[in-house]
Amino acid sequence: MPQVTIEKKKTKDLSTLDVQNLIYEGYLETFKLRRGKSFDELLKMANDPRRYSKVRKKNKKT
Amino acid sequence: MYLNSSIMSSQITIEELDKLALDLCAFRKKPLLILYYHEFEGDMREEDITHICEEIRRRGVSRENKLDNLDVLLHTMGGDPHTGYRIAQLIRDITSEVTFLIPEYAFSAGTLTCMCGNAIRLGECAVLSPFDISFAPRRETSEDIELMSIDYFREFVTDSRAQVERMLQQVRSGSSTDIDSALLVEMTRQVGALNIGRFYRARTLTGYYAEMLLLEYMFEHLPNREDVTNKIIRGLLFEYPTHDFHMDFHISNKLGLPVEEMTVAESDKAKSIVSALRQLTVLGVICRTIRDAYKAPFIRLYSGGQ
Numbered sequence: 001m002p003q004v005t006i007e008k009k010k011t012k013d014l015s016t017l018d019v020q021n022l023i024y025e026g027y028l029e030t031f032k033l034r035r036g037k038s039f040d041e042l043l044k045m046a047n048d049p050r051r052y053s054k055v056r057k058k059n060k061k062t
Numbered sequence: 063m064y065l066n067s068s069i070m071s072s073q074i075t076i077e078e079l080d081k082l083a084l085d086l087c088a089f090r091k092k093p094l095l096i097l098y099y100h101e102f103e104g105d106m107r108e109e110d111i112t113h114i115c116e117e118i119r120r121r122g123v124s125r126e127n128k129l130d131n132l133d134v135l136l137h138t139m140g141g142d143p144h145t146g147y148r149i150a151q152l153i154r155d156i157t158s159e160v161t162f163l164i165p166e167y168a169f170s171a172g173t174l175t176c177m178c179g180n181a182i183r184l185g186e187c188a189v190l191s192p193f194d195i196s197f198a199p200r201r202e203t204s205e206d207i208e209l210m211s212i213d214y215f216r217e218f219v220t221d222s223r224a225q226v227e228r229m230l231q232q233v234r235s236g237s238s239t240d241i242d243s244a245l246l247v248e249m250t251r252q253v254g255a256l257n258i259g260r261f262y263r264a265r266t267l268t269g270y271y272a273e274m275l276l277l278e279y280m281f282e283h284l285p286n287r288e289d290v291t292n293k294i295i296r297g298l299l300f301e302y303p304t305h306d307f308h309m310d311f312h313i314s315n316k317l318g319l320p321v322e323e324m325t326v327a328e329s330d331k332a333k334s335i336v337s338a339l340r341q342l343t344v345l346g347v348i349c350r351t352i353r354d355a356y357k358a359p360f361i362r363l364y365s366g367g368q
Contacts, residue, residue, distance in 0.1 A: 011120065012120060012121060012122055014120060015076075016076050016079065016080055016362055017076045017347070017348075019117060019120070019361070019362060020347075020348045020349075020358075020360060020361075020362075022116075023113045023117075023358055023359075023361055024350050024352075024358050026109075026112070026113055026116075027109060027113075027352045027358045028352060030109050031352055031353065036353070038107070039107065039108040039109065040108075040142070
């Protein structure tokens with residue numbers, strides 16, 4: 001994240017509208033990063049045992 | 063491009079919203095944190111925690127620089143119970159005492175968040191709700207299934223069996239009935255065995271979160287805090303008829319929650335903030351759409367010059 005954005009986020013005197021715009025940008029950013037998936041969906045994907053069995057199989061082959 | 067508040071000269075402006083919030087701060091003589099979720103499009107989600115945390119820090123408040131008192135104006139239809147619990151802990155991290163102000167409603171996960179409060183002040187006709195679990199496999203395609211519906215179905219099964227057995231006794235029939243297993247098999251077929259398991263697990267989880275908050279904060283100083291906590295959790299999870307049961311001041315008070323009715327002046331002030339937030343959302347100034355049927359919440363800490 002650019003330094004300017006971080007500094008802006010910390011400013012105590014941000015107006016209500018600025019804060020809401022920052023929040024909105026943050027949500028959009030998270031939404032893009034997570035490719036439209038919710039946190040719960042990502043959590044399930046990350047902890048899906050099938051994912052690790054695939055990795056193990058690959059490792060065995062190599 | 064952002065919509066500017068100045069374009070809505072005939073409508074409510076963000077400056078007017080600030081004025082209303084500061085007016086409530088002055089009236090209550092406390093800082094005010096507003097958490098507003100717009101109708102059904104603004105459910106409580108994990109992402110909210112970071113943004114609430116950032117806003118609190120931005121205003122110079124932190125775990126090391128705690129507030130003595132804080133009002134939290136909460137307006138939500140609910141959402142993720144994990145988030146409800148974590149927001150509660152986040153609030154308690156930054157203030158010694160907290161009062162929840164509910165101008166209209168704080169349902170489900172919102173009610174769970176309120177369980178960390180020293181008091182809950184309800185506006186005129188404002189309501190809380192039980193925090194039973196309901197699941198919708200896919201939001202847009204299916205109606206939510208409430209765990210309470212399963213409970214009631216189980217009661218229906220028990221009653222049905224008892225009634226059929228009584229009838230068989232009356233006609234002096236030697237045969238027995240397995241109507242209960244037939245009904246339970248049908249329910250499992252419709253809801254899905256794994257789903258039922260998930261419902262029960264989730265209920266345990268919500269109950270655990272509520273217990274933590276009630277014991278640690280709301281009833282911290284009560285000598286019989288465990289009894290009071292158990293009574294409330296039993297009521298909120300098992301005894302009320304539906305998930306969307308409206309718990310007004312009288313029902314919440316009877317349950318044992320530390321609820322208070324706002325004075326008319328206070329209620330009007332709190333409701334006017336919600337009304338302004340609603341209008342600003344409709345105008346697209348705040349709580350803008352992130353994706354279909356999902357809007358960002360409004361998060362703002364007003365220190366009120368303290």
